[in-house]
Amino acid sequence: MDIYDKISELYEKRRKVKHGGGEEKLNNQRDKGKLTARERLAYLLDKETFIELNPFMKKRTAPTNGDGVVTGYGKINGKPVYIMAHDFTVHGGTLGEIHGKKIASVLDLAAKAKVPFISLIDSGGARIQEGVAALDAYGQIFRKNVHFSGVIPQISVILGPSAGGAVYSPVLTDFVIMVKKTAQMFITGPKIIEKVTGEIIDKEALGGAEIHNSKSGNAHFLANTETEALDLVRRLLIYLPANHQEKSKPIPFHYDITKESDLIEVVPFDCRLPYDVKQIIYLITDQASFLEVHAHFAKNIVVGFASICGRIVGIIANQPKYLAGSLDIDASDKAARFIRFCDAFQIPLVTLEDVTGFLPGVNQEHQGIIRHGAKLLYAYAEATVAKITVILRKAYGGAYVALNSKSIGADLVFSWPNAEIAVMGPEGAVSILYAKEAEKSKNSAQFLKEKITTYKERFANPYEAAQLGLVDDVIDPRETRKTIAYALEMLAHKQEEQPVKKHGNIPL
Numbered sequence: 001m002d003i004y005d006k007i008s009e010l011y012e013k014r015r016k017v018k019h020g021g022g023e024e025k026l027n028n029q030r031d032k033g034k035l036t037a038r039e040r041l042a043y044l045l046d047k048e049t050f051i052e053l054n055p056f057m058k059k060r061t062a063p064t065n066g067d068g069v070v071t072g073y074g075k076i077n078g079k080p081v082y083i084m085a086h087d088f089t090v091h092g093g094t095l096g097e098i099h100g101k102k103i104a105s106v107l108d109l110a111a112k113a114k115v116p117f118i119s120l121i122d123s124g125g126a127r128i129q130e131g132v133a134a135l136d137a138y139g140q141i142f143r144k145n146v147h148f149s150g151v152i153p154q155i156s157v158i159l160g161p162s163a164g165g166a167v168y169s170p171v172l173t174d175f176v177i178m179v180k181k182t183a184q185m186f187i188t189g190p191k192i193i194e195k196v197t198g199e200i201i202d203k204e205a206l207g208g209a210e211i212h213n214s215k216s217g218n219a220h221f222l223a224n225t226e227t228e229a230l231d232l233v234r235r236l237l238i239y240l241p242a243n244h245q246e247k248s249k250p251i252p253f254h255y256d257i258t259k260e261s262d263l264i265e266v267v268p269f270d271c272r273l274p275y276d277v278k279q280i281i282y283l284i285t286d287q288a289s290f291l292e293v294h295a296h297f298a299k300n301i302v303v304g305f306a307s308i309c310g311r312i313v314g315i316i317a318n319q320p321k322y323l324a325g326s327l328d329i330d331a332s333d334k335a336a337r338f339i340r341f342c343d344a345f346q347i348p349l350v351t352l353e354d355v356t357g358f359l360p361g362v363n364q365e366h367q368g369i370i371r372h373g374a375k376l377l378y379a380y381a382e383a384t385v386a387k388i389t390v391i392l393r394k395a396y397g398g399a400y401v402a403l404n405s406k407s408i409g410a411d412l413v414f415s416w417p418n419a420e421i422a423v424m425g426p427e428g429a430v431s432i433l434y435a436k437e438a439e440k441s442k443n444s445a446q447f448l449k450e451k452i453t454t455y456k457e458r459f460a461n462p463y464e465a466a467q468l469g470l471v472d473d474v475i476d477p478r479e480t481r482k483t484i485a486y487a488l489e490m491l492a493h494k495q496e497e498q499p500v501k502k503h504g505n506i507p508l
Contacts, residue, residue, distance in 0.1 A: 017055045017065045021089030029089055034160065034182060035226050037070045037085040040120050044230040045074035045083070053106060059098045059130075064090050067098045068123075071106045073115075076237055082110035085120035088160060092124035095166065099127070100137020107144045114243035116153040118233060121170060122160030138165050145172035150344035153240045157229050158183040158209070158219070167218075174341055175236060175293070177221040177229045178209035185212055185219075214296040217330060222296060235291060239305040239312050240345060247346045248312035253286035255309075255481075263477040267354075269418055271394050271425070274320045277302055280352060280392065281315060284308065284481040290315070293338060298330035300359075303338040308350070309485040311492075314342035317352035318403075320393075327399050328359040329372040336379040343383035348488055351389040351410075355399040356425070374507040377402040381409055382506075384498060386491035388484055391415040391462065391471070396424050406470045411494065412487050414480075415462035415471045426455045 018038060020026060029036050035043065041050050052072040058064055068090040073082045084103050086093035095103075103119075110117040126134040145154060149172065156170035158178045167185045170176050178185070186207030193199050193206070205211065212219035221236075223229035241248045266279045281290050285306035292304035300322040306315055316335050318325035327335075342349055358364075358373055380387070380402065388411060389404045400421060404410045415421070423429065430451045431438075441447040458464070465471040475483050 013056065020065055020087045021091075025089035032182070034088075034122070036089065037087040037120065037122070040159065040226065040230065041070065041072075041074070041083065041085055043227060044118075044120075044233060045076060045081075046078065050074040050083075053109075054102050057098050057102055059096060066090060067096065067102065068093050069095075069099050069102050071102045073106070073109070073113075076234055079237065079242065080113065080115045081118055081237075082106045082113070082115060083118045083120070086123040086160070088122045088124075091127060093122050093160070094124045094127040095134055095137055096127035096130040097133040097137050100134070100141060104137075104140050104144055107141070107148065110152055111144075111148045114152060114245070116155065116237065116240065116242065117148070119154075119156045119170065119173065121156055121158050121162050121166075123166055124161060125164040125166045135165065138169070141169050142172060145169055149174070150244055152243050153237075153345065155233055155236065157233060158185060159226055159229065160184075161203075163187075163189060171218055175221065176212075176219040177223060177232050178212055178219045179223050179226055179229050180209045182226070183209045210296075213294075217294065217297040217334060220293050236305075239291060239307075239347075241347075244345055250310040251289075251307055251312065253289065253307055253310045255286050259283050260478045260481060263480060267392055267416075267418075267477070271420060274324070276321050277317045277319050277325070277352060277354065277392075280480075281306065281317060284484065285315070286310065294334050298328070298334040300325055300328065301331040301335050303335055305347070308481065308488060311485070311488050312347055313350045313488065314338060314347045315350050315352065316403075318354045320354055323359060324356045325354050325394075326356045326359040327373060327376065327402070328364055329367055329369055332369075332372040332376040336375040339376075339379040339383055343379075343385050346385055348386035348491065349380075349383060349388070349404065350484055351387070351404040353389055353391045353395050353400070353403050354393040355396065355403055356394055357397040357399045371507050373398070373402060377408060378504070378506050380404045382498070382504060383409070384494075384496040386488060386494050387411050388487050388491075389413045390475075390480060390484065391419045391421060393419055394425070395419065395421045411491055413471050414473055414475050414483055415465070416477050416480075417462065417474050419462045419474075420456070420460035421462055421465045421471070422455075422460045426452045426460050429459075430455050 026036050050072055058067045066087055068087050069084055070087055071084045084106055107117055154173035156173045156176045160182055162185045184203045184207045190201050190203055190206055209222055213222040221232050263283055267275055285308055290304055290306040300319050302317045302319050304315055306313055358369055387404050406413055430448055434451050438444040438448050462471050462474045466474055
């Protein structure tokens with residue numbers, strides 16, 4: 001046998017690895033409307049940039065091609081990434097000892113190279129026949145997910161099943177994208193639930209993409225197809241730096257300056273009337289730049305990435321269309337997690353505030369609104385990136401404090417002239433302050449109306465807060481974009497140190 005025979009042998013081995021579980025199983029995957037692992041990699045990565053690593057790793061006692069996972073590195077939008085893709089045609093993409101080692105290896109390389117790591121998940125879970133070795137492999141991956149959290153961006157795309165302990169790896173990453181109908185996540189499957197509790201439910205209703213996007217909040221993006229999910233990865237990476245030491249670079253932008261006059265028309269002067277805060281976001285950010293995160297979960301608050309004059313920012317905005325923009329348990333968790341991600345990766349925060357307060361109710365109190373609301377407060381107070389707040393209309397009570405007020409570390413706070421900043425709304429405050437006087441009054445309705453007018457003039461306006469230095473300036477709504485853009489420019493090199501410690505104790 002000469003060198004050419006050896007080279008031929010190499011290519012034959014590579015051919016077998018690339019065929020995974022064989023042509024029949026590859027076709028079965030396609031018949032389900034799913035791409036194969038390598039087709040997914042070819043679609044997601046820039047053309048001819050994928051370099052496979054450890055293609056020949058496999059368990060000695062039961063050798064299989066690639067051991068159910070393809071790993072390596074490539075480029076997306078010209079930027080390097082490390083990546084793994086489950087191969088469902090080999091053992092159903094289940095994770096065993098060698099499979100786990102392949103994933104752990106590329107995770108380590110991603111952290112060393114300080115570039116994002118992407119997981120394309122389509123797996124039946126742990127390989128039962130390998131017993132505790134499979135569980136140990138999962139544990140090693142979880143540990144690395146945690147160690148590299150806040151060091152490199154980690155993105156998970158659920159393209160099929162993810163069951164049992166397997167679900168913890170994607171949920172430990174920064175963003176989870178799920179595909180309708182084909183993607184599921186659950187700790188315990190429908191059959192076991194039926195046996196244990198008697199509840200009858202199918203996979204989709206238990207842990208489908210729409211459930212995790214709208215109810216549990218475990219997923220951040222919902223895609224209709226696999227290609228749409230992979231396109232979302234490409235778009236998301238535009239906004240993210242490669243690692244925690246690198247700031248997002250400015251991107252090209254377009255903006256129609258005539259839009260600024262529309263801002264006055266969007267927000268009703270009457271604080272009781274709803275409106276869509278996304279219209280404000282679209283009017284102050286660069287054209288088509290807003291990428292909403294968690295769009296279907298906790299709709300009373302809106303979070304996402306955008307650019308303003310080409311500078312990448314994270315936006316947090318109350319949504320008066322839902323629950324009057326109040327903060328409840330889910331909204332607090334949603335915003336806190338997004339804020340902490342932005343802070344970890346040096347992305348400035350812009351808060352658009354129109355909040356009635358924390359949502360009142362026995363259910364909210366008993367389920368821990370105090371603890372969950374404290375997460376939001378903690379996240380803002382802990383963040384050292386540039387933090388800018390614009391009060392659009394209402395800023396009441398503890399919610400005003402929690403939403404990036406001066407007192408918890410906002411760098412700059414601006415207010416529109418119609419804003420009401422107070423402990424509570426005028427009607428509620430007057431009904432408490434003047435309850436006895438109203439009872440004694442001959443015309444209590446007129447008496448309370450006059451007191452409400454006085455309260456608004458005295459307290460529920462931005463000038464009281466501006467007088468105390470709690471608002472840096474009261475601005476014309478049409479100057480909002482320009483004001484934020486100048487503030488971002490001036491805070492571009494902000495440096496703020498936290499007290500030296502191992503870590504804080506966020507109220508989880």
